[in-house]
Amino acid sequence: MERDAGYNIYEKLASKYGMSLDQAKTNCQNMERMAQEIGLDFRFDTQILTNTFDAHRLVMFAKEHGKIHEMTDRLLRAYYTEGKHIGNHESLETLAEEVGLDRGSVATMLASNEFGNIVRQDEKEAERYGIRSIPFFLVNQKYAITGAQSTDVFVQSLEQIIEQDGLFVEQTGASCDDQGCELPEK
Incomplete structure (x- = not known):
């Protein structure tokens, strides 16, 4: 997926699973309702679809700095609840800073290929399963x-x-x- 997808979650689900837009919206509303029942706030109508590769690299960076849970939680809340663009480097830097990571170090990492091989290994492992x-x-x-x-x-x-x-x-x-x-x- 590209960094700026140009389509929403409903269009993506309808295309991926061969359903109507109305059915995709209904499915998302059901997920929002189930999430709400356990205290989560999902807002699919504001979600920005993007390539999350760099967000996954950021999680590996955070892991190295003892902040994997904080970073993962922050990214998920930003994506599913706040409608933030987690494919955008500036957004990722801000989110990382919010959990106590050094913004400059994060910017340097994101400008490089660092942790890319680890994320690709995880993708291959997921494919095997x-x-x-x-x-x-x-x-x-x-x-x-x-x-x-x-x-x-x-x-x-x-x-x-x-x-x-x-x-x-x-x-x-x-x-x-x-x-x-x-x-x-x-």
């Missing part, structure tokens, strides 16, 4: 829960997984900590 959209949850390296699901669907899926695999499975999958998640080789 068949991840094509978010949210995407991979459980026990073999069960996928995709899309914005209701709590009931999520709980039902987890109950089915527990029924199949049991409650405790040997730790061979991803491990997550304050620095993020590491997925095993597929």
Whole structure:
């Protein structure tokens, strides 16, 4: 996707999934309602679609500086709630500064190719797992829960997984900590 997409989320979803604009809007309104039920404020009508590659590089930069959670949270709020252009370097610099990162260092990183290889590796890994959209949850390296699901669907899926695999499975999958998640080789 280009940095300035020139179309909105409804047009993108309608095209991607072969649905009408009205159906895409209804789906987004349903996601907004589900988000609101758990305290999130999604506003798809103001969302600016963009290439998020540089935002992902910024997250890797923030990880290196112990601010991955703060940066990820700030980017998601800026994108889904505030209608900020997270493909624009100036916007990214401002958001990084808000979470305590040095604006000049961020500008230097964004002007370079730094962390690009890490983001590309993550993209290849997602491709190996068949991840094509978010949210995407991979459980026990073999069960996928995709899309914005209701709590009931999520709980039902987890109950089915527990029924199949049991409650405790040997730790061979991803491990997550304050620095993020590491997925095993597929």
